[in-house]
Amino acid sequence: MIFSQIHALALVELFGVLAFAFTGIIEARKKGMDLIGVYTVSMITAFGGGTVRDLMIGHYPLYWVQHSGYALMLLGFAIAAAPLSAVFYENSIITKVFVTLDALGLGLFSTVGASMAHQVGCDFYISILLGVVTGVFGGIIRDIICNEIPNVFRRNELYATCAALGSAVFLICLYFGIDELPSTLVAIAFTTALRIISIKYRVKLPF
Template sequence: MSTLLHVIEVIGVFVFASSGLVEARRKKMDLVGVFTVAFITAFGGGTVRDILLDRRPLFWIENYEYPTLIFIFCILVSPFFRQLRQVVTERVILYADALGLGLFSVGGASLAYAMKMPLFICVMMGVITGIFGGVLRDMICNEIPMVFRRGQLYATCAFLGCWTYLGLTLLGTTELFSVISGIAVTVFLRLMAVRHDWKLPG
């Protein structure tokens, strides 16, 4: 089961990195920009969380094969960018991104909870882990962060997913069950929000 979570995590990292790669290419950045933006999108959220909580070494320094892989990934993928965009459709990105959001958010909340942070802080750390990669990506690309603009629910799904995780944990369920439930709620809400165009009041 831990292996499954690890596999999902790797998927999450590459999904987030790809979304950074796409955005960097849209802004006509060169390979250095593409790698940096891909990297920051994938690891920005976890890095901000770890700095706020003073956890070291950082996730991507401890697992330094991740940045190396993303570096190779960017070099290999760049020449085939046009073809890639046909295989990796908007639909695929949507599903993968929802999964990444769920995993990163609940993972971040679970980590803060293990450090005995107050509940509201745990949820904030979860949401920060899930969304801040994209926030930093948009700040570097000189845009108002997508998650703050009025669009279909995104951070709110992570928020509710983290509370689901915490609620179940406080009720005494196993860590594995509450983690998977939190992720499932996040992903489900996100997909529903896109399908039914759910938005927060402006």
């Protein structure tokens, strides 16, 4: 059972990385970037948040350096996805699939960020903040590079809020003595569900 849960987490991580990278590819293509630009923006979107977190807590090697296979995988992904036409990116089915995967990635990365902060001794609030940093800062850096106001700062459906609440759920589960793996799965499920619900019903912060 635990073995299958670990494999499920690995799949969520893979899908989350691809979904985050795909949003970077879309923005880079919209700005007319070449393959180098597309690859760079996809890498930054996928790993920017984790890199900022690792630098803040002094965790080395950086996640994408330690898991170098992801960097190679994203190179292949960028090469395969870059030539596709705008029709592909605007397809409603493709959009829905990647919105769901993005929500899964948000849940995973924010939970991992909160976990790593907790492990190095950060308090409850700082651990939540670093969970949010891990989940959203890649997108923030992507938008800045693409000369856009970061989407997470616009008054859109809940995003950073989902990461914050999901991180809090993870830490509360740990506080009540639940093991880390089930706490992680609960937090990912909560964050993913909240993000999808907020999109479906256009839930926004009141101000």
